[in-house]
Amino acid sequence: MIAYLGRRIVQSVLILLGISIITFALLYLLPADPVRQIAGRSATPATVESIRRQLGLDQPFLVQYGRYLANLLHGDLGRSYIQRSEVSQLIISRLPATLLLMVGAIVCELLIGLTMGLVAAVRRGSRTDNSLMVASFVGVSAPQFVVGLLLLYVFAVRLSWFPIGGYGTFRHLVLPSLTVGIMGAGWYARMMRSSMVDVLHQDYIRTARAKGLGRLKVLLGHALPNAILPIVAMVGIDIGILMGGIVVVESVFGWPGIGQLVWQAIQRVDIPIIMGVTLVSALAIVLGNLLADLIAPFIDPRIKLR
Amino acid sequence: MKKYLVSTVAAAALLFGAATAMAQDVDPNAKQGGEIVITYKDDVATLDPAIGYDWQNWSMIKSLFDGLMDYKPGTTELVPDLAESYEISPDGTTFTFKLRKGVKFHNGREMTAEDVKYSIDRVVNPTTQSPGQGFFASIKGYEEAAAGKADGLSGITVVDPLTIKFELTRPDATFLHVMAINFSHVVPKEEVEKWGADFGKHPVGTGAFKLGEWTLGQRLVFERNADYWHKGLPHLDKITFEIGQEPIVALLRLQKGEIDVPGDGIPPAKFQEVMNDPEQKARVVEGGQLHTGYVTMNVNIPPFDNVKVRQAVNMAINKDRIVQLINNRAVPANQPLPPSMPGYAKDYKGYPYDPAKAKELLAEAGHADGFTTDLYVMNTDPNPRIAQGIQQDLAAIGIKANIQALAQANVIAAGGEKEGAPMIWSGGMAWIADFPDPSNFYGPILGCGGAVPGGWNWSWYCNEDLDKKAAEADSIVDPAKQEERNKMWSDIYVKIMEDAPWAPVFNEQRFTLKSARMGGDDSLYVDPVHIPINYDNVYVKDVQ
Numbered sequence A: 001m002i003a004y005l006g007r008r009i010v011q012s013v014l015i016l017l018g019i020s021i022i023t024f025a026l027l028y029l030l031p032a033d034p035v036r037q038i039a040g041r042s043a044t045p046a047t048v049e050s051i052r053r054q055l056g057l058d059q060p061f062l063v064q065y066g067r068y069l070a071n072l073l074h075g076d077l078g079r080s081y082i083q084r085s086e087v088s089q090l091i092i093s094r095l096p097a098t099l100l101l102m103v104g105a106i107v108c109e110l111l112i113g114l115t116m117g118l119v120a121a122v123r124r125g126s127r128t129d130n131s132l133m134v135a136s137f138v139g140v141s142a143p144q145f146v147v148g149l150l151l152l153y154v155f156a157v158r159l160s161w162f163p164i165g166g167y168g169t170f171r172h173l174v175l176p177s178l179t180v181g182i183m184g185a186g187w188y189a190r191m192m193r194s195s196m197v198d199v200l201h202q203d204y205i206r207t208a209r210a211k212g213l214g215r216l217k218v219l220l221g222h223a224l225p226n227a228i229l230p231i232v233a234m235v236g237i238d239i240g241i242l243m244g245g246i247v248v249v250e251s252v253f254g255w256p257g258i259g260q261l262v263w264q265a266i267q268r269v270d271i272p273i274i275m276g277v278t279l280v281s282a283l284a285i286v287l288g289n290l291l292a293d294l295i296a297p298f299i300d301p302r303i304k305l306r
Numbered sequence B: 001m002k003k004y005l006v007s008t009v010a011a012a013a014l015l016f017g018a019a020t021a022m023a024q025d026v027d028p029n030a031k032q033g034g035e036i037v038i039t040y041k042d043d044v045a046t047l048d049p050a051i052g053y054d055w056q057n058w059s060m061i062k063s064l065f066d067g068l069m070d071y072k073p074g075t076t077e078l079v080p081d082l083a084e085s086y087e088i089s090p091d092g093t094t095f096t097f098k099l100r101k102g103v104k105f106h107n108g109r110e111m112t113a114e115d116v117k118y119s120i121d122r123v124v125n126p127t128t129q130s131p132g133q134g135f136f137a138s139i140k141g142y143e144e145a146a147a148g149k150a151d152g153l154s155g156i157t158v159v160d161p162l163t164i165k166f167e168l169t170r171p172d173a174t175f176l177h178v179m180a181i182n183f184s185h186v187v188p189k190e191e192v193e194k195w196g197a198d199f200g201k202h203p204v205g206t207g208a209f210k211l212g213e214w215t216l217g218q219r220l221v222f223e224r225n226a227d228y229w230h231k232g233l234p235h236l237d238k239i240t241f242e243i244g245q246e247p248i249v250a251l252l253r254l255q256k257g258e259i260d261v262p263g264d265g266i267p268p269a270k271f272q273e274v275m276n277d278p279e280q281k282a283r284v285v286e287g288g289q290l291h292t293g294y295v296t297m298n299v300n301i302p303p304f305d306n307v308k309v310r311q312a313v314n315m316a317i318n319k320d321r322i323v324q325l326i327n328n329r330a331v332p333a334n335q336p337l338p339p340s341m342p343g344y345a346k347d348y349k350g351y352p353y354d355p356a357k358a359k360e361l362l363a364e365a366g367h368a369d370g371f372t373t374d375l376y377v378m379n380t381d382p383n384p385r386i387a388q389g390i391q392q393d394l395a396a397i398g399i400k401a402n403i404q405a406l407a408q409a410n411v412i413a414a415g416g417e418k419e420g421a422p423m424i425w426s427g428g429m430a431w432i433a434d435f436p437d438p439s440n441f442y443g444p445i446l447g448c449g450g451a452v453p454g455g456w457n458w459s460w461y462c463n464e465d466l467d468k469k470a471a472e473a474d475s476i477v478d479p480a481k482q483e484e485r486n487k488m489w490s491d492i493y494v495k496i497m498e499d500a501p502w503a504p505v506f507n508e509q510r511f512t513l514k515s516a517r518m519g520g521d522d523s524l525y526v527d528p529v530h531i532p533i534n535y536d537n538v539y540v541k542d543v544q
Helices: A002-029 A034-039 A045-054 A061-073 A087-122 A127-141 A144-158 A170-200 A203-210 A215-232 A235-253 A258-267 A271-299 B008-016 B055-064 B113-124 B142-146 B189-201 B247-255 B268-276 B307-316 B319-325 B355-364 B383-396 B408-415 B464-474 B479-499 B522-526
Strands: B035-040 B069-071 B078-080 B083-088 B094-099 B156-160 B163-167 B209-215 B219-224 B238-243 B284-287 B293-297 B330-332 B371-378 B399-406 B423-425 B502-508 B510-513
Touching (some): A002 A061, A002 A271, A034 A045, A034 B408, A045 B142, A087 A215, A087 A235, A087 A271, A127 A170, A144 A235, A144 B247, A170 A215, A170 A235, A203 A215, A215 A271, A235 A258, A235 A271, A258 A271, B035 B247, B055 B219, B078 B083, B094 B113, B113 B142, B113 B156, B113 B163, B247 B268, B293 B307, B307 B355, B307 B383, B307 B502, B319 B330, B319 B383, B319 B502, B371 B383, B383 B399, B399 B408, B408 B423, B464 B479, B479 B502, B510 B522
Parallel strands (some): B035 B238, B371 B399, B371 B423
Antiparallel strands (some): B069 B078, B094 B163, B209 B219, B284 B510, B293 B423, B293 B502, B330 B502
C-alpha cells in the first residue's frame, strides 16, 4: 500500500511536470508578445526592451522555464502581466468559489443522476425508462453554455426564482451547480441504471425477496448500497470533467472562481495566470484520480492495489 | 521674462474677485448622497496610475487620483486641477505650476510639490515598467532617467513646497495634456513604498473617492472622500463596481432596477431592442468618441506601395453600409481625426464612394484584373462581420481579400512586422486618443516613429516632410495661437489622406445606458476622457 502510494505520487509529480512543460512551451510559442501587452501602445521601443529584460523574457526558453520551475518550487507562481499582482494570491482568492461550485455540482449530479438511474432500472424497458435515458443523453450532450443560458432565462429572468448571476448566497449557487451537474447527471443515470440492473439479477436479491421482504426494502436496503458503491468511486475522476465545464459556466453566471479568472486571462494573453490556473487544475485532477483509485479497494474488496 | 499666460482660473479670479479658484463647476441642482452600482465583465486590472492603461480603470483612477491639470467635466477643455495656476515661458520650454494649498491624500498627509516630482520620476523610472514612460520624453533628463542611469528627471525642480518647475528640451504644445493624463497623477511616496508592487491594489491618492473595499473578482467599493479639496464634490457617497457580469446579464439586471450603469455598455445583440423601446431609449445618452476605425494598407507590400491602389481602396468601401452593419453605432469617417477632436478638417470631403472610379485607378496602377491580398482582423464580433463587408466591397472592384481573423494580440503582432499584414481592419484595436489633442493621432500610428518593428503604424507610412511639420506644429505652445496650430494639424492629416495609407471607415459613437434615478448633465455620461461616465460629477435624484 505504501509502495503503491509512493509510486503514484512520483507518477503524479511527473505528470504535473509534463503538463507544465507543455503549457509553458505552448504559451512561449504564441505569436503574441506579452511585453508589448504590458508596455501598451504608447511605449517607445526602449521601454519595451527594458521591460523585456526586467521580466527575463529575452532569455532562451529553457532558462525561462527553469526559472519558472525554481520559483514554483518556492510556491511562487509569478506576477500577472496585466493585473500586476501575485498569481497565487489571485488564485487563492478565487479558489473557494470554484470549490463551492464543484461541491454543488457533485451534489446535483449525484442526486439527479442516481435517482434517474434507480427509477430507470426498476422500470426497465418501460416508457419511463426510455424517456429517462433519452433525457440523460440530452444532458450529456447539451453544451453547458446553452444549458446555463436557458436556466438563467427561465428561472432567473422569467420566473425570478433565482438571482441573475452573481455570488454570495445559496440561491446564487443553485443554477450554476445545476448547469455543471446536468452533464454529470446524465453519465451517472446511465451508470446507475446498468449497475442496478446487474445487482437486481443477483441471487441474494432473489433470496431477500423469497424470504418475504417488501419490494421497497429490498431495493433500498439490499440492492442500492451495492449498486451505488462503484459509482461513488467515480466522483474523484469527475473533478477533471467538472474543471472543464467550470470555465464556461463561471463566465455565464459571473461566478468569481478560477474558471472566470483564466477565461479573462486567455482573452488578455496574461500568461502567468493561464499557466498558474492550468497547473492548479491539473493538480486537482491528478489528486482526484489518485483519490478515486485509493478509495476503490475500500468500496470493493475485489480491487487490489499493486 | 514676459509671462504671457495666466491660467483661465487665475484670470477669472482677477476679473470677478473670487476668493477661491475652482477648477470645475459644481452643478447647483445636484443632490448630495446616495450610492450607485456599476457592473463590469472583466476584473479591474490595477488602480496604480503609473500602470493602469485600459479604458475600464482609466476613469476609475481619475476618481481616486488627481493631476496638475484636468478637463472641464464633459468637455475637452483643459483646466488646472491640483495646480492653482501655471506659467509658460515665452520660448515654450519652461512650465511652472503653483499648487493648490491644503490638498490632502486619503491617508491624511498634505500633498506637496515633492510628491508631484516623485510621481513623475516614478513613471519614468524603468523599474516601474510603466506604459506611460514615453509621454514624458520632452522633459530634460528623460534619456538618463528612462535608462535608469539617473535618479529622477533633472528637468523637474521643486521650487518651494507649492511650486514646481518643468524644463523641457523642446517646446511642447501637448505638455499640459500630458500633465492631465493618469500617468502624471500624484501618488504619496510612503504608500507606494509600503505596498510595493501591490500599490495598484491599495491605491491612495488625493481624488474625490477613496477605495473602500476590493474583493478580488467580485466587487470594488469607492467611498466619498470627505476631505476632498474640491468642495461640493463628489456627489455620491458610494459607488459599487460589481465585477464578472456579462453585458447581457448586466442589461437584464438594469431592467430589474438592480444596477445603475452597465459599464461595458449595451450588448450589440440587444442594441436594436433597447433603441426600439421608447422607455429604455430615453435613458440612453449618445456621444462622440475620440476614436477612428480604419483599414491600414502596408506601403511596404505591393501592390499597396502604389498610391493609386490605396486611393482605389478608399473609394471602394461603402462606409454607410458598414455603419449599418453595426446598427448605426458609428458615423462614416473620411480622415484620421474624429469629428470631436480639435483640428478636425470640417471642409475636407474625403474620397467618395465610387467603385467605377476605383476600378479606373486600379487599371491605371496596372491591376485592371485586380489582385489577391490578406485582410487581418480581430476575431471578436462585430469585427469579422465588418471585414466581410469590406471584403465584398473590395471584391466589387476586383480585389480578392482573404480574411485572417485572429486573436487581438496576434493581429497587433502582424501589424508590427515590416511586411507582416497587407491590410488590417483596426476594429477592437483602433486608436482611441490618450488626450484630446490632434497630435495624438499622428506620432505612433502615422508618423515615422511608429513605423518600426513592434510599432503601431501598421501601414508603415513614413513621410519625413510631415514629421517635420508635426514637430513644427507641436512647438507652438502659445495658447493664443491654438487655432493656427490646429490648422497646421488639419493640413497634415489632409496631406496624409492624399497618400491614403489608411482608409478611414467610421468613428464609433458611445451609447451609455443608465438607470432612471441617475442625474446630471448628459455630457457627463459620454465624457470624452471618462469612460463610461464621470464618476465625480454624476448624482442620483432619489436622495434628499
